[in-house]
Amino acid sequence: MFRNGSTNSSTRLVTLVASALLGLAGALAGAAVPFTEATVTRLQNKVTYGVNVQQRRPAAVQDIIRERNFLLTEIDARAELKYPDGTIVRLGQNTIFSFQAETRTLELKQGALIFYVPDGKGGGLIKTPSLTAAITGTVAAVAVDLAKKTETIVMHEHSVTLLPSGQVIGEGKFVRKNANGSLTVDSFNREKARGGLFSWNGAFPPFREAITTAGLAVNVSDVNQQEILERTVNHPGALGMLGPNPQFGPPPADRTNNRVIVPAPVNGPPERLRPLY
Amino acid sequence: MKIPTLFLTLPALAALSLSLRAQDAKNYAYHSSASRQSQQEIEDIGEIVPPDNESDGKSAAPPPAAIKSKFRFNVGTREEFTSNAKLSGDHSSGDLLSLPTIEGGYHTPLGKYFTFDLAAKVESALYADNNDRGFFGYSADATLDYRPAPNLPRIYISAEPYRYDSFDTGDRVTQAVGTLAGTDWGFAFNGGRSLAYTGYTYGHYFADPSVDNRNSHRVVAGVAHQFAQNLTGQLYYSWQLTDFTDVTRHDTRNMVGVNLIYQFTEHLFGNFASAFIDSDSNVERASYQSVTAAVGLTLQF
Numbered sequence: 001m002f003r004n005g006s007t008n009s010s011t012r013l014v015t016l017v018a019s020a021l022l023g024l025a026g027a028l029a030g031a032a033v034p035f036t037e038a039t040v041t042r043l044q045n046k047v048t049y050g051v052n053v054q055q056r057r058p059a060a061v062q063d064i065i066r067e068r069n070f071l072l073t074e075i076d077a078r079a080e081l082k083y084p085d086g087t088i089v090r091l092g093q094n095t096i097f098s099f100q101a102e103t104r105t106l107e108l109k110q111g112a113l114i115f116y117v118p119d120g121k122g123g124g125l126i127k128t129p130s131l132t133a134a135i136t137g138t139v140a141a142v143a144v145d146l147a148k149k150t151e152t153i154v155m156h157e158h159s160v161t162l163l164p165s166g167q168v169i170g171e172g173k174f175v176r177k178n179a180n181g182s183l184t185v186d187s188f189n190r191e192k193a194r195g196g197l198f199s200w201n202g203a204f205p206p207f208r209e210a211i212t213t214a215g216l217a218v219n220v221s222d223v224n225q226q227e228i229l230e231r232t233v234n235h236p237g238a239l240g241m242l243g244p245n246p247q248f249g250p251p252p253a254d255r256t257n258n259r260v261i262v263p264a265p266v267n268g269p270p271e272r273l274r275p276l277y
Numbered sequence: 278m279k280i281p282t283l284f285l286t287l288p289a290l291a292a293l294s295l296s297l298r299a300q301d302a303k304n305y306a307y308h309s310s311a312s313r314q315s316q317q318e319i320e321d322i323g324e325i326v327p328p329d330n331e332s333d334g335k336s337a338a339p340p341p342a343a344i345k346s347k348f349r350f351n352v353g354t355r356e357e358f359t360s361n362a363k364l365s366g367d368h369s370s371g372d373l374l375s376l377p378t379i380e381g382g383y384h385t386p387l388g389k390y391f392t393f394d395l396a397a398k399v400e401s402a403l404y405a406d407n408n409d410r411g412f413f414g415y416s417a418d419a420t421l422d423y424r425p426a427p428n429l430p431r432i433y434i435s436a437e438p439y440r441y442d443s444f445d446t447g448d449r450v451t452q453a454v455g456t457l458a459g460t461d462w463g464f465a466f467n468g469g470r471s472l473a474y475t476g477y478t479y480g481h482y483f484a485d486p487s488v489d490n491r492n493s494h495r496v497v498a499g500v501a502h503q504f505a506q507n508l509t510g511q512l513y514y515s516w517q518l519t520d521f522t523d524v525t526r527h528d529t530r531n532m533v534g535v536n537l538i539y540q541f542t543e544h545l546f547g548n549f550a551s552a553f554i555d556s557d558s559n560v561e562r563a564s565y566q567s568v569t570a571a572v573g574l575t576l577q578f
Contacts, residue, residue: 075317086467092317093317112317112322114321141323142322143322145314145315147315148314150314154322174325176325187327187328188327189324189326189328190328191385192323192324193323193324195318195319195321197322222550222571223495223513223517223532226532226552228414228441229402231439231451231453231489232402232450234364234556235521236486236488236489236526237450237451237484239562240486
């Protein structure tokens, strides 16, 4: 639980440190490609694109969202944004989202989102009304529930650093600002923390799951398919069913001369090694 | 709307002040009870509860999607041209194959580092010309894998029973239980849109007829790339050594292939694949070369 009775001096000190950290984060983020624009790559149901408070219209796929524009999803609506550096943001229902370019800040005012920021692209900041966290390459979920007055950051991959405290929220942990102002930091059940946004519009993030869900796997399915055909057509048992006896190669002692048909030795091989097909 | 108004005009200093108050390092509460989430939030990001399922009793039931995601059910068909249906000699028996498949699977994490996957498959092959090669078969695959960290190689063991019967005669062609162990590793780059991977698998198959008993070593390496949100392609190479233990037969197979996977909808995938295969055996009749090209559709639930 946080205390409201902090002294003014300590608050000023923390403010100074926070400002310095934010400035440093901003400087680091500024070295990367700014979030100048993002492209809407998929929509579901009613999503509003706002240039500003007065100018708004229904969002459309391929809309370019720029700094300080916002997207508003309504009930049972979702949206996906893609940035030029490969960052992907998926917005859940009843969500208000915008971003800032230079500091590469993703801002969630209400609702829920998941985001993927590739490694080595400069990281950035994730910001809710009460929480600010510095991110590098990360997969995380963020939620702001105005009714319950809770804000949550859930770390699926890598870690974030809360600002200004410097508290690191590691992979497999979440931080939640509760209604009474306290913070909860704990591990979470990864199995249950897989909402619909993780599969909506394909695997998220790219490849980490796609290698299994889309038929892409290190154990390549086409290789397995060929293996099955060999089992039924080309392996010894199948060859025995399908035609006359094939000619075996030379015994192991003479393998260097393969493909040469060697007559069976006078004594013959042991019974179990006799050609069975 | 007021919320966007506030959002767009909220002074950064006010936000900073709020975050300062909320993040006093001395006042973190470390406890396992999770606040109740809205149903909408659970639908979107899942239920955030401690790993041991402890909760304050207020948490909503897990969303159906969380349970459903453990199970999968695929129905697919693949139409393939091969230059060598007999898998003997070089490109001398061109044919068209239909390869329908039904697969059901279950996948679940076991603790922090292990996952378990169980798959059962019914499949068949129908040859346009070489009818005597047609088969239907049943197979299963139980795999336990261990991955110490997301970016480290995966190590796995698996058991794979299978049986194939001839369409032509109704007789069993072969059956076996394979025991396999292997490792694989993928490295994502290009902003996560490309993946280089490699893997090795050792397998021993206890077969009936016993002439199919064998050891195999397989190495696979490849690169996959996501060309668009719904289009993924890959180029791969596979080398496999198969040593039949009850007969004097040793096969070495080289295979290079490409494929494209297009996701039409959330559940429907299209596939194009082509490969060149060169299999060299000390049994002359078992050596072959072939070229394949295939298109397929998979409906995934």
